[in-house]
Amino acid sequence: MRRDTFLKSLAAMAAAGVLPVSAQTASAIKMMIPANPGGGWDTTGRALGKAMQDAGAASSVSYDNKGGAAGAIGLAQFVNASKGDPNAMMVMGAVMLGGIITGKPPVGLDKVTPLARLTSEYNVFVLPANSPFKTMKDVIDQLKKDPGSVKWGGGSRGSTEHIAAAMIARDVGVDPAKINYVAFRGGGEATAAILGGNVTVGGSGYSEFAEYIAAGKMRPVGVTSGTRLKGVNVPTLKEQGINVEIGNWRGVYGAPGITPEQRKTLIDALAKTFKHKAWQDAMEKNGWTPAWMAGDEFANFVDAEFASMRATMAKSGMI
Incomplete structure (x- = not known):
């Protein structure tokens, strides 16, 4: 088979989603950072994006900073703009849970897909x-x-x-x-x-x-x-x-409405990145403690954290 014919065949198979995972090109990830530049979520999101590319888990990563209301503004935009998008991710963490408890925004974490916890600090x-x-x-x-x-x-x-x-x-x-x-x-x-x-x-x-x-x-x-x-x-x-x-801890969520297979693909990409030297170096540089937890285990952790944080805030007179 001629080279140009072979490449066209590969492209057609990739478009149809029938290539084996090892043959598929890494995805172009869209990273929502629900905070202004310069803070912990921004540092985490950009370090993660770079490490994903270094690990071959992403072909490219674009970033969208949308700060305010403890991440609730960025969360709402992520939910509305990324439905069913298998290449969309959002950085989040304990701060977002606290903001949801105090601010009671119309859009909560139940609208998005839990992927993995990455670090604690x-x-x-x-x-x-x-x-x-x-x-x-x-x-x-x-x-x-x-x-x-x-x-x-x-x-x-x-x-x-x-x-x-x-x-x-x-x-x-x-x-x-x-x-x-x-x-x-x-x-x-x-x-x-x-x-x-x-x-x-x-x-x-x-x-x-x-x-x-x-x-x-x-x-x-x-x-x-x-x-x-x-x-x-x-x-x-x-x-x-x-x-x-x-x-404090930080993690990553996927878009609303993605399939279980698409969720697994994102979790696998994050797991590959987590083990890569680029991410290990980023954690050491920033003094982050590794705290890997993925899938349903992470989802259950978030539910427990939400309840615990609400109780702590009530006891401290914040709500």
Whole structure:
């Protein structure tokens, strides 16, 4: 058979979906990032996209940032624009669950297809370099004197740093409803506010603040992990007598209405990427903890997390 005839035959077979998986060209992935550039979801989505290409799990990846309402705006757009699209993915995580609980948007995660959890990460609280406060104790002392005078900066309402701030207040005897929490649409905006001294204390995943901490532009005063983070000399909140521990995690969902076979293909592509050196390097660089979980197991995890987070937020006076 002539080469051009053979190639035309392959193209026809691919279009008909009858080629074996090994012979099919990797898909052009469309990645919804339901946050503004510069934050944890943006970093995760773009690192994942690059790793998918390096692993041969995607031929190309395009990105669409749509921030606001703890990811609810991007989620709604994803649902409306991607129905049945087997090449569409959306980055999400614990923050989105918190936003859904507090904001009660018309579109929820029940409309999209759970694929996999990728990473987990703990938050760090930091002070601007020129802050008059030096420690978390200084912040707590001021919080007890005048709760409204302490401006907590972080992600959207319902984010893990917002929940952590409410939990801290409750644990030290301050009404969580009185905390002055300033929500930002993305990690980039929150970082700028902290660097500019526009908030008293800021919170986010450690990876988002690491370079500013290393450069002396932010002073870390506590992490939300149960034990100190590996290679990070920052005391936990528990070490400082504050009984608060809360983690963050990030995962990926597929579009509404895809078939079980299409879902499996996406999960297989993510599994291949997860094992690849490019993704392993990205996790190490950003200080992310591997947390692979896929398919129905991931779906059940999200349901359990939703219930647990709702209970925590209710106890902390947030809902």
